[in-house]
């Protein structure tokens with residue numbers, strides 16, 4: 001059949017196709033603030049799209065779905081719900097959470113913790129301009145935020161999106177201190193475990209074929225990253241959280257794409273604590289026990305320090 005290449009038809013076909021801006025607006029949630037999107041430079045002042053920022057918005061909107069699901073599952077007390085975003089950067093995520101979840105509520109707090117003062121100052125200013133009264137920002141490290149008496153003693157949801165290096169471990173510690181009901185984490189690269197593996201590399205390679213897993217520097221880095229996230233999940237389980245690990249789909253432009261969702265159930269899994277200890281021992285990184293995994297049940301950690309290797313989860317000592 002002959003193709004109809006009439007210019008009018010082509011024009012009308014072109015008209016029928018929505019513009020990227022129309023498509024973008026169709027994707028927004030009802031009531032989502034265009035003013036906020038402009039302030040975050042996702043839309044230009046002229047209402048045009050900034051493609052790079054649009055991608056970022058798509059990503060954080062995807063992550064938001066998990067945070068929203070967690071928030072909707074929680075009962076709201078008289079002070080409403082609270083979320084802390086650790087290593088917040090420009091607080092894109094925090095602003096989105098506030099805009100979509102908290103904006104029309106009387107109560108609730110969205111807390112952003114970030115070490116870089118200039119980013120915190122800008123976020124404070126933007127929150128004021130938008131009238132987002134329940135947004136709080138602190139220019140401090142996650143470690144310092146743990147001791148900050150001005151922050152609430154309990155926080156419902158803790159999130160950390162690509163918080164650098166061990167800031168995700170600090171975020172977990174923060175979540176434990178604040179008795180978070182959910183922790184929603186997308187870790188960044190982490191160097192601490194890899195550095196520890198590197199230290200004992202020669203010995204480990206000589207000792208067993210397992211050492212081959214990190215003989216090459218690139219493998220040391222990758223294995224370090226893998227072990228780090230496995231240990232984080234075991235730690236969370238040992239501290240009473242149910243953990244799921246998935247890929248944060250729609251995150252195609254980032255290599256760091258692992259999503260850890262931890263929901264507090266109060267059931268502390270002893271088997272996870274034991275596995276954690278065994279991994280620390282097997283990879284000769286038990287020094288991390290006192291720095292990163294301080295809250296493991298002492299009955300298990302004491303045994304771990306004394307015995308060469310834990311035999312079994314069903315050990316009578318562990319069953320105490």
Ligand SMILES: C[S@@+](CC[C@H](N)C(=O)[O-])C[C@H]1O[C@@H](n2cnc3c(N)ncnc32)[C@H](O)[C@@H]1O
Pocket residue numbers: 086087088089090091092113114115116140141142143160161162163164167170188
């Ligand atoms: C890769 S950026 C991610 C920013 C933001 N979460 C996002 O995804 O757009 C990591 C941020 O974490 C901050 N950061 C790193 N270590 C931190 C720590 N220990 N405490 C607080 N913030 C930290 C950095 O200053 C940086 O802004």
